[in-house]
Amino acid sequence: xxxKKSNSTVYIGIDLGTSRSAIAAxxxxxxxxxxxVGWPRDFVSRKMLGKNILFGDEALEHRLSLNLSRPLxxxxxxxxxxxxxxxxxxxxxxLIEQIKPGSATEVFAAVGVPAEAMRVNKLAIRDAVKEYADxxxxxxEPFAVAYGLGTLNNSLIxxxxxxTVDLCIMHGTMPGEEDQRTLSLGGDFxxxxxxxxxxxxxPDASFSETMVRSYKEDKGFVGSARSRVKVNAPVSGVxxxxxxxxxxxxxxxxxxAPMAEGVMDLITRYEPDFQEEVKKNIYLAGGGSQIRGxxxxxxxxxxxxxxxxxxxxxxxxxxxxxxxxxxxxxxxxEYWEDM
Amino acid sequence: xxxxxxxHILREVYEDNRRVKDRTWNRRPKGKGxxxxxxxxILLVAVASVFxxxxxxxxxVSPSSGDDNSSLSLAVPVDSISVMPDDxxxxxxxxxxxxxxxxxxxxxxxxxxxxxAGHGGADPxxxxxxxxxxxxxxxxxxxxxxxxxxxxxxxxxxMTRSDxxxxxxxxxxxxxxxxxxxxxxxxxxxxxxxxxxxxxxxYYFGSQVDETSLxxxxxxxxxSDYSVAEFxxxxxxxxxxxxxxxxxxxxxxxxxxxxxxxxxxxxDVSDWGIKSAPFVVLVGVHAPSILAEIGVISNEDEEAxxxxxxxxxxxxxxxxxxVVNYLRTMNREENQ
Numbered sequence: 001x002x003x004k005k006s007n008s009t010v011y012i013g014i015d016l017g018t019s020r021s022a023i024a025a026x027x028x029x030x031x032x033x034x035x036x037v038g039w040p041r042d043f044v045s046r047k048m049l050g051k052n053i054l055f056g057d058e059a060l061e062h063r064l065s066l067n068l069s070r071p072l073x074x075x076x077x078x079x080x081x082x083x084x085x086x087x088x089x090x091x092x093x094x095l096i097e098q099i100k101p102g103s104a105t106e107v108f109a110a111v112g113v114p115a116e117a118m119r120v121n122k123l124a125i126r127d128a129v130k131e132y133a134d135x136x137x138x139x140x141e142p143f144a145v146a147y148g149l150g151t152l153n154n155s156l157i158x159x160x161x162x163x164t165v166d167l168c169i170m171h172g173t174m175p176g177e178e179d180q181r182t183l184s185l186g187g188d189f190x191x192x193x194x195x196x197x198x199x200x201x202x203p204d205a206s207f208s209e210t211m212v213r214s215y216k217e218d219k220g221f222v223g224s225a226r227s228r229v230k231v232n233a234p235v236s237g238v239x240x241x242x243x244x245x246x247x248x249x250x251x252x253x254x255x256x257a258p259m260a261e262g263v264m265d266l267i268t269r270y271e272p273d274f275q276e277e278v279k280k281n282i283y284l285a286g287g288g289s290q291i292r293g294x295x296x297x298x299x300x301x302x303x304x305x306x307x308x309x310x311x312x313x314x315x316x317x318x319x320x321x322x323x324x325x326x327x328x329x330x331x332x333x334e335y336w337e338d339m
Numbered sequence: 340x341x342x343x344x345x346x347h348i349l350r351e352v353y354e355d356n357r358r359v360k361d362r363t364w365n366r367r368p369k370g371k372g373x374x375x376x377x378x379x380x381i382l383l384v385a386v387a388s389v390f391x392x393x394x395x396x397x398x399x400v401s402p403s404s405g406d407d408n409s410s411l412s413l414a415v416p417v418d419s420i421s422v423m424p425d426d427x428x429x430x431x432x433x434x435x436x437x438x439x440x441x442x443x444x445x446x447x448x449x450x451x452x453x454x455x456a457g458h459g460g461a462d463p464x465x466x467x468x469x470x471x472x473x474x475x476x477x478x479x480x481x482x483x484x485x486x487x488x489x490x491x492x493x494x495x496x497x498m499t500r501s502d503x504x505x506x507x508x509x510x511x512x513x514x515x516x517x518x519x520x521x522x523x524x525x526x527x528x529x530x531x532x533x534x535x536x537x538x539x540x541x542y543y544f545g546s547q548v549d550e551t552s553l554x555x556x557x558x559x560x561x562x563s564d565y566s567v568a569e570f571x572x573x574x575x576x577x578x579x580x581x582x583x584x585x586x587x588x589x590x591x592x593x594x595x596x597x598x599x600x601x602x603x604x605x606x607d608v609s610d611w612g613i614k615s616a617p618f619v620v621l622v623g624v625h626a627p628s629i630l631a632e633i634g635v636i637s638n639e640d641e642e643a644x645x646x647x648x649x650x651x652x653x654x655x656x657x658x659x660x661x662v663v664n665y666l667r668t669m670n671r672e673e674n675q
Contacts, residue, residue, distance in 0.1 A: 174351035
C-alpha cells in the first residue's frame with residue numbers, strides 16, 4: 001500500500017487477546033478494552049443506544065440489546081463467521097482511534113496475537129488490521145512479551161490468557177512451532193469449571209458468566225488462602241453472601257499441573273547446557289498471572305526437576321502491547337517498506 | 340542480547356510476515372527464477388523417449404493396418420507400455436543421495452491441494468453403533484478443511500467430491516491427476532469393532548509395508564476399478580523419489596498436528612504414527628499423497644464426538660495446521 005503523504009509517523013503495539021486487547025503508542029498514549037464488540041440487534045436498540053457499534057465494557061453493559069461477539073474465543077478467530085473477522089477489524093479500529101493518530105499520520109503497527117491464532121489466522125488477522133494501519137507485522141503474543149522484557153534468550157514465557165495458556169521458550173530467534181505449547185485451559189476454562197462447581201454446590205443460587213468471571217478476577221488464588229473468598233449472589237431472588245473459598249481454590253489449581261508439564265516438556269527439549277538458565281528465567285504473563293500464589297505453586301510443583309525461579313511480570317495488561325511497540329520501533333526502515 | 344542478535348530476530352519477524360503477505364509458497368522472491376519442475380519433466384520425457392526408441396521400443400512398432408486404433412501411429416503391445424518417467428534407465432540416484440529434499444532442489448511450489456473425502460454415495464464406509472456413517476464425517480471434515488485452506492492461506496483447493504456421491508478409487512486418482520494437483524489428502528475414519536481402541540494414524544505413499552497395512556489396504560482398495568496389471572505397473576514405478584519424500588514429510592506434519600492437538604482434548608488417544616501402504620488411491624495419484632485416519636468410529640465416545648460440528652471443525656483445524664506446517668518446511672529459508 002503506498003504511504004499517504006504524511007507529516008508524521010506513529011508506531012503502535014497492539015495486543016489482541018481473547019479477553020482483553022491493549023494498545024501502546026509511540027506518542028505516549030495507551031489504552032485497553034475488553035475484547036467484546038456488539039452491534040444493535042434491531043432498529044429499536046440502535047435508536048436507544050445511539051451508535052452502530054459498541055466495544056468492551058459498554059458492549060457488555062448493553063449486551064441484551066446487541067449481537068455480541070468475542071472474536072478471539074479460544075485464542076483463534078472462529079471459523080465460518082465473517083462477523084468475528086469484522087469484529088477483529090472494528091476492535092483494532094477502535095483501539096487505534098483511542099490513541100488519536102490524526103489523519104495525516106502514518107501508522108506502523110506490530111500486533112501480538114495468541115499462539116493458536118498465529119498458527120492458523122495469520123492471513124485473516126492481516127486482512128483485519130491492514131485497513132487501519134499503513135504498515136503491519138504480526139507476531140505471537142508470548143514473543144511480544146519476551147521482546148518487551150528483553151528476555152529473548154534462555155527464557156520461558158507463560159502467557160496465561162482467557163482462551164489458552166501459551167508457553168513459549170526463547171532461544172534468541174523468532175520462536176518456531178517446536179518452541180511453543182498451547183493448553184486449552186485458560187481463564188475461560190476456569191470460569192466454566194467454577195460455574196459448574198458453584199451450580200452443583202449451591203443449586204438455589206443463580207450465577208451468570210459475568211459474575212463468575214469477576215469472582216475469579218478479584219479473588220482467584222491457589223495454595224493457602226490468605227482470607228476467605230466471600231461473594232454475593234442471588235439465592236432464590238435474595239442477595240446472599242456465599243463462602244466459595246474451596247471451589248475457587250480447586251478450579252484455579254486445576255491449571256497448575258498441565259502448566260508444569262508444558263514447562264518440563266519444553267525445557268527437556270532445550271539445549272542441555274542452558275536448561276538450568278531457562279529454569280531461572282520463567283515469566284508469568286497475561287491476565288491469569290494475577291491469580292494469587294500461582295508463581296509459588298508452579299515453582300513448588302516443579303521442585304523435583306530442579307531449582308526454578310518464576311516471576312510474575314509487572315503490568316501484565318500492557319506487557320504485550322509495550323513489547324509489540326518496542327518491536328515496531330526497533331524494526332529497521334527497510335523491512336517496513338515491504339509491509 | 341546484542342544489537343546484532345536483535346537484528347537477526349527482527350529480520351526473522353520480517354521474513355515470516357513477508358511470507359504470509361505474499362500468500363504463495365514460492366521459495367524465491369517474486370520476479371526471479373520460477374519453477375524448474377516443468378523443465379525437469381520435459382527433460383525426463385525426452386530422455387525416456389530416446390531410450391524407448393533405441394532399445395525395446397522398435398520391435399513393437401508396426402504400421403497400423405486396419406486396426407481399431409488406426410489413429411495411433413504406433414501399435415504397441417499392452418504389456419510393454421511403461422509408466423513415465425523412471426523405467427527406462429534414467430538414473431536419478433545422484434539426485435536422491437543429497438540431504439536436501441528434492442522439492443527444494445527443484446523449487447517446487449504448492450498451489451493446488453486436492454482433498455478427498457473417503458467413501459460416499461452407495462459406499463458408506465464404516466459405521467458406528469449409533470449409526471453414524473464414515474462417509475458423512477469424511478465429507479464434513481473435508482469441506483471444513485477446504486474452506487480453511489482457501490480462506491486462511493489463499494490456496495487453490497479442489498475436492499474429489501463435495502456431496503454424497505460414489506466414486507471409485509481410480510476416479511479419485513484420475514480427477515486428481517487431471518487437475519494437476521500438487522498435494523493429495525484423503526480423509527478417512529478407522530474402524531476396530533473388536534477392540535476398544537482410540538488411535539490416530541496417517542498413511543503415505545511408500546514402498547515398505549507391513550502385514551497390517553497390507554490387510555487394511557486390501558479392504559480399502561475394494562472399490563478400485565484398476566486391473567491387477569495396471570496396479571502392478573503403477574506400484575513398480577516406485578522410483579518416484581520426490582513423491583516418496585514429500586508424501587512422507589506431509590504425513591509426518593499432519594500426523595504430528597493431529598495427534599498433538601487431539602491429545603490435548605482427549606488424553607486417551609494413541610499415536611500410531613505414519614506408515615506407508617499400497618492404498619490404490621495413494622499409488623494412482625501423481626502428486627505427494629497421504630491418507631489420514633482422523634478417528635475411530637467403532638469407539639463409542641469417539642462416535643459421539645464425531646457427530647458434532649464443533650469437533651469436526653476442530654479436526655479440520657488440526658489438519659489445516661498439519662498441512663500448513665508441511666508447506667512452511669517446504670518454504671524454509673536456508674542459511675544465506
